[in-house]
Amino acid sequence: MNLAWLAFALAAQISPDVDALPRHLALEEPRTPAVRQDPAQERPSAPVRAPQAERPLIDFEWLELTPAAGLAVYSSKFLSDPGLAVSIRAHAPIPLFSPPGNVVKEYFGAFAQAEFTTIDRDMSHTVSHRKGVASFISLGLDYTFIRDNTWLLVGRAGLMYAYYGGIADLKNGVGPLVGLSAGIQISGSMAIAYSPELIFGDTGSHIFLNTVGVLIQF
Numbered sequence: 001m002n003l004a005w006l007a008f009a010l011a012a013q014i015s016p017d018v019d020a021l022p023r024h025l026a027l028e029e030p031r032t033p034a035v036r037q038d039p040a041q042e043r044p045s046a047p048v049r050a051p052q053a054e055r056p057l058i059d060f061e062w063l064e065l066t067p068a069a070g071l072a073v074y075s076s077k078f079l080s081d082p083g084l085a086v087s088i089r090a091h092a093p094i095p096l097f098s099p100p101g102n103v104v105k106e107y108f109g110a111f112a113q114a115e116f117t118t119i120d121r122d123m124s125h126t127v128s129h130r131k132g133v134a135s136f137i138s139l140g141l142d143y144t145f146i147r148d149n150t151w152l153l154v155g156r157a158g159l160m161y162a163y164y165g166g167i168a169d170l171k172n173g174v175g176p177l178v179g180l181s182a183g184i185q186i187s188g189s190m191a192i193a194y195s196p197e198l199i200f201g202d203t204g205s206h207i208f209l210n211t212v213g214v215l216i217q218f
Contacts (some may be wrong), residue, residue: 055095058110061218064091066181068195068213072117077205078170083118085209089195091142091154109142111156115209119167132167136160136199138177152183152191152215160199175200183215191215 065088072085090112097108115138120131140158147153157178164170177200183193197209 057094057096058092059095060092062093063218064215065089065218066091066193066195066213066215068193068211070195070209070211073208073210074119075204075206075208077201077203078119078207079122080119081122083120085115085117085211087113087115087195087209087211087213089113089213094141107144109144109154110140111142111158112139113137117207117209119164119170121168123168127168129166129168132165134165134167134170135163137163140177148185150185152181152185152193154181155179156181162199162201171202173202175202179209181215189217191217 067086067088069084069086071082073082074080091109092111094108094110115136117134117136118131119134121127123130138158138160140156142154142156145153145155155178157176159174160177161172161174163172177197179195179197181193181195183191185191191214193213193215195209195211195213197211199207199209201207
């Protein structure tokens with residue numbers, strides 16, 4: 001009788017809300033379905049190309065061309081009246097000597113140009129080849145003083161090779177030159193420029209070129 005009463009008392013103390021098994025041993029534990037990851041997300045992303053660490057010494061992506069025409073005035077030693085002059089000049093900036101990332105303020109640049117002038121020397125008619133066309137090929141550096149939406153001012157200096165094509169008593173050779181281009185922008189990529197230039201020859205001779213051209217910015 002005492003044993004039966006003891007068993008009844010123990011059964012009454014057990015709460016009906018308590019599971020008989022721990023949760024990790026429960027027979028009907030709910031299962032959460034596994035979420036499948038998108039295959040595109042599983043693949044590593046493609047590497048992003050880093051920006052160009054440095055630009056070339058001469059940046060031809062900002063090339064400018066200036067075809068021009070005008071007048072060549074010769075010093076007295078040439079014994080020639082003024083003649084016609086035509087030229088083509090190419091310019092590109094040198095980023096190394098300019099503020100980084102600012103194309104407008106890339107002050108230093110390099111140029112190459114070809115110029116052609118007519119010469120008619122005042123000499124005796126018995127002299128052959130008194131007149132002809134002279135060719136000048138030059139290379140050098142330039143510096144942009146002003147470049148904005150309205151004005152353009154560029155100075156340049158370099159060396160030129162003069163070829164006189166057999167004109168009487170004129171010798172081919174190398175000499176220095178200095179020049180200037182002053183212009184007005186007529187659009188975002190074009191300007192009208194006046195370009196005076198002084199070419200020095202030997203024995204104190206010189207040629208003063210006055211040309212007007214269209215500066216085309218690519």
